[in-house]
Structure formats: C-alpha cells, structure tokens
Amino acid sequence: MTETTLAHLNSCSKADFVAALANIFEYSPWIAEAAADRRPFAGVSALFTAMTATVEGGSDKQRLALIRAHPDLADKTQRAAGLTAESHAEQNSAGLDRLSDAEYQAFEQANTAYRKKFDFPYIVCVRRHTKDSILADFEKRLPNDAKAEVAASIGEICRIAALRLDQLVKGDDPLKVHGRLSTHVLDTHGGKPAAGIEVELMELSRLGASRVVARTVTNHDGRTDMPLIGGRPVPIGRYELTFKVGAYFAARKVAMSDPPFLDEIPLRFAVYEPEGHLHVPLLVTPWSYGTYRGS
Template sequence: MMTREDFVSRFGGVFEHSPFIAERAYDAGRIVEPLSASGVHAALTEKFRAASADERLGVLRAHPDLAGKLAIAGQLTEDSRNEQAGAGLDRLSAEEHARFTGLNTAYTEKFGFPFIIAVKGLTKDDILAAFERRIDNSRETEFETACVQVEKIARLRLESLLPENR
C-alpha cells in the first residue's frame, strides 16, 4: 500500500497547489490499489466537492492566469506550462497577448479568481471564445463552471500520471 507521504507527493498537485485534497482522500481511506486514473479522480473529486466554498475558492485562486505573468516569468508548474503550451498560449502575438491580459484582468476583477479552462485539445481561439462567452456569467455560475473545469484538469493530469489505466 502506498504511504500517505508518497501518495500526497505524487498526487498532491493534481488540484493546483492544493495537496489538502489528496491528504483528505488518503485519510478517508478512499485510495484503493491498484491505482487508476478514474479511481483516484473519484476520490479526489469527492474531497474537492466536500471542501468549503472558501477552500474551493482557494483552489481556483491557486490556478495561474492563462498566458499571464507567471507564464512570462517562467514560474508556472510543469503541468500548467505543458497544458498552456499544448494550446499554443506560449506562442501568442503581441496583440493576442494583450487580449488575454485584458480578459484576465477583467475576469479576475469581476469574479475574484482567474479564468480556468481545461485547455487540452483547445486552440487559443477556442479559449478566447470561451473567455468572452463566460465573462458575462454570474459569479455563482462562473464559480461552478470553474470548479467543473478544475475537476476536468485534474482528470487529464491523472490520465498522464497513470497512463496504463486509461
């Protein structure tokens, strides 16, 4: 059986900078070997959904802006860097970057957390279209949408960590 320390070390970053979710899943006895992406995702998602609204807000706020200042400074987590690069967000024109920056600022000011979308399989144009569509949502709708996206990101990360179990 994988130790708590090993489990949290391996899966604590699946929900961005939020190892408490992996700790709670492990402590609840929800981790069953052999590990599978779907099994670990179910356990982690259960604990994410059971977290308080403030804790879930903290998870949302742990996510970086898309094509934002952390990306420019090279300070994204490896997962975030790879995900954003896969969508072409590391190759924006000056005009595109200015558009993302403006949307990031407006979105964060309106909702209190960054725009979150699972970028795998999306182009920068798809992401911009979603950004522009979602910025008009209510805070409640957008909080729920962002939480769903965080769970999707976690699932994609787990599938890359546990590829043998797809």
C-alpha cells in the first residue's frame, strides 16, 4: 500500500479515489466507488463509517460475494496462485506462512470443515490473532448457522478493512485499532527501577514452534524504550516474557548464591483484548519476584 492523506482523497478525482481504496475491502472496489460520492470526509473515522455503511446496505448477493472474495487461511495453493499484497502481509503477520506440519494439517481440516458447511471461506482479522487463537476461533464458530456466520464474516471483514485503512490513510480522527503491550522492572531490593535487564517476549504455540516477538533491554526507568508490541493490535494468544535478572544483580555486586537462585524469570500470560493496553511488570529481588495485570 502507498500511504496517502485524507486531504488528497477528498480532493482527487473519483477514479483516483477508487484506485487508492479499491482493496481496502478485498477485490471489492464497488465499496470505494459508493464512498467517493459522500465526500468530503472530516476524518478517517468518517470515511470508514461511509465504507462500512455501504457494506451494511449492500444486497445479500453483494455481501456474499464480498465474503467469497477472501482467500482461505494458510492455503498453499492460493498462496502460490497469488494473494493480494494486503492478504499476504496479514497472513504472514500471524505466521501462517511458516506453519509446522501439525499446524498446517489443523488449518487444512478446519478450512475444509468450514467450507463444507457454509460454502464460503472462514474469515478472521488475523492481525488480531495468533495461530492458536485462530484455530480456537474456528472451533467456536463452526457450530453457528449460516446467518450467524455471514454476520460474523462481515464483522471480521470490517475489522480487516479498518486496519488497512489505518495503514493507508493519514488524517484527523484516526481509527482506534491499535493496542499496546508493555513492561516495567522494579528492583525492590535496591528500591529503584532496574536498568539494563535483557527482556525477551515469545509467542507460544501448541502445535508448532514458539516464536520471538521482541528482544530488548530496560532503560534507566526500568521500562523499554518502545512497547513490546505497539502500533497494531496485540494478537490474542499466549505469551512468555523472560527477564534475565541474574546478570543484572551480579553486575551490581549483590551477594547471591552460585548459581543464582533467580537467573532468568519467565512469566506466562494471555492476551484477550487486542486493542487494549496490557502492562506486565516485574517486581524483583535476588530471591523473590511478583507481577500483576497492569494497564
């Protein structure tokens, strides 16, 4: 996507407007065409509201065509044939381009069961999920009836569109589509923020390899210079945050056992609000530690 501004979209030709926004909704430029006639927009949120109103006001045939314009998740044949750049990036963000054999088999079975029942692809906003939570969502939605799944699919398509629009268009009143995951380490033995502690965030997986999301070091305030995850939704799923505290206390000449009682501290937690702020702090001494759910 080539970034543009709302001011440009408000003033350009209808053809240029449609060309810029044609794939905010997958292979469905008719939505951008309808929105073009409602210009000018006071903010990005107003533009998004106009586009979603077009979807909501569409015929059953149009809405079903919009659903069927989307690819199956983790489908090797469709990836080889060519996804849109947006779908490719979105699926890669959740690691769907590097599944284990067990994960690929689980996705293939889920896709097949879902298509057999509903005759359209399962759709979820993958930027809000991990592989595990997508598979869990498959199981949760499969018992639904077709009417419920059409509504759920349209809802997820609008979530996808919101993130695409946020990435593409800059202007007033941006969409509230980002979350944040942060941490803070307090040395309760020394009574001060713990600077210089190495931190690693891992996304955990039940069927495949866990993957590193972030590696960083705490600053003078015991925090990280940037959020562990920020500028996007925080994907629903299970995580492990590891703090290398042994080296920190050794560097400060704190008397410790050899080997140290606490060397690397892993904290496991889950994310369930992708657009929220989840703060996972650590309060630590050479012999004890604690945490809590902050925000």
